[in-house]
Amino acid sequence: DVQLLESGGGLVQPGESLRLSCAASGFTFSSHSMTWVRQAPGKGLEWVSTMSGSDDNTYYADSVQGRFTISRDNSKNTLYLQMNSLRAEDTAVYSCARGVKSAGIWYFDLWGRGTLVTVSS
Amino acid sequence: EIVLTQSPGTLSLSPGERATLSCRASQSVSSSYLAWYQQKPGQAPRLLIYAATSRATGIPDRFSGSGSGTDFTLTIGRLEPEDFAVYYCQQYGSSRGASFGPGTKVDIK
Numbered sequence: 625d626v627q628l629l630e631s632g633g634g635l636v637q638p639g640e641s642l643r644l645s646c647a648a649s650g651f652t653f654s655s656h657s658m659t660w661v662r663q664a665p666g667k668g669l670e671w672v673s674t675m676s677g678s679d680d681n682t683y684y685a686d687s688v689q690g691r692f693t694i695s696r697d698n699s700k701n702t703l704y705l706q707m708n709s710l711r712a713e714d715t716a717v718y719s720c721a722r723g724v725k726s727a728g729i730w731y732f733d734l735w736g737r738g739t740l741v742t743v744s745s
Numbered sequence: 746e747i748v749l750t751q752s753p754g755t756l757s758l759s760p761g762e763r764a765t766l767s768c769r770a771s772q773s774v775s776s777s778y779l780a781w782y783q784q785k786p787g788q789a790p791r792l793l794i795y796a797a798t799s800r801a802t803g804i805p806d807r808f809s810g811s812g813s814g815t816d817f818t819l820t821i822g823r824l825e826p827e828d829f830a831v832y833y834c835q836q837y838g839s840s841r842g843a844s845f846g847p848g849t850k851v852d853i854k
Contacts, residue, residue, distance in 0.1 A: 668848045669835075733801065738789070
């Protein structure tokens with residue numbers, strides 16, 4: 625099956641770190657850019673970060689620039705999001721999404737169900 | 746950063762009626778790199794439209810997209826019961842990043 629499966633979410637205190645993973649299956653992972661999108665409880669979608677599949681270019685939203693790092697391991701078909709210095713406003717469901725091309729930021733034709741990150745003391 | 750505004754915030758309609766959703770960008774969206782998604786409670790978003798006017802695979806033809814520059818529209822020709830959901834527009838293709846609109850909720854009148 626073609627799917628994305630996120631893991632790694634949980635409850636952390638402000639200032640702590642967390643690493644999310646997104647396991648891809650059923651398609652050629654390296655041929656697609658991959659993106660993290662988050663959705664705070666009851667709120668809309670927020671683009672977080674994108675990594676190209678072919679040239680390792682990365683892009684970040686201003687709200688996470690300098691705190692979050694996106695990476696991928698094409699040999700393991702896995703996307704990561706390292707989140708440092710977490711804040712209460714980072715609380716959200718984090719989903720990974722597949723871009724339709726390998727480079728740049730595109731529209732997303734496949735989404736995971738997401739993993740919940742809660743930042744609270 | 747391109748900021749997207751969607752209107753109305755909520756659209757209350759009956760099955761069979763026509764829905765017109767608007768998405769306005771703070772600056773021109775290059776090459777009409779605009780997409781529309783549908784999201785139902787507890788589900789992942791579903792791609793409906795890309796490049797402003799192209800329907801994604803498997804999307805019924807009652808969904809159509811139009812517009813260019815800064816003004817875009819998603820039209821649902823005749824609402825089916827399964828179409829009541831939240832709809833988001835998204836701009837992409839910019840090296841400065843992507844962004845989503847705040848969403849329009851289409852609910853049953």
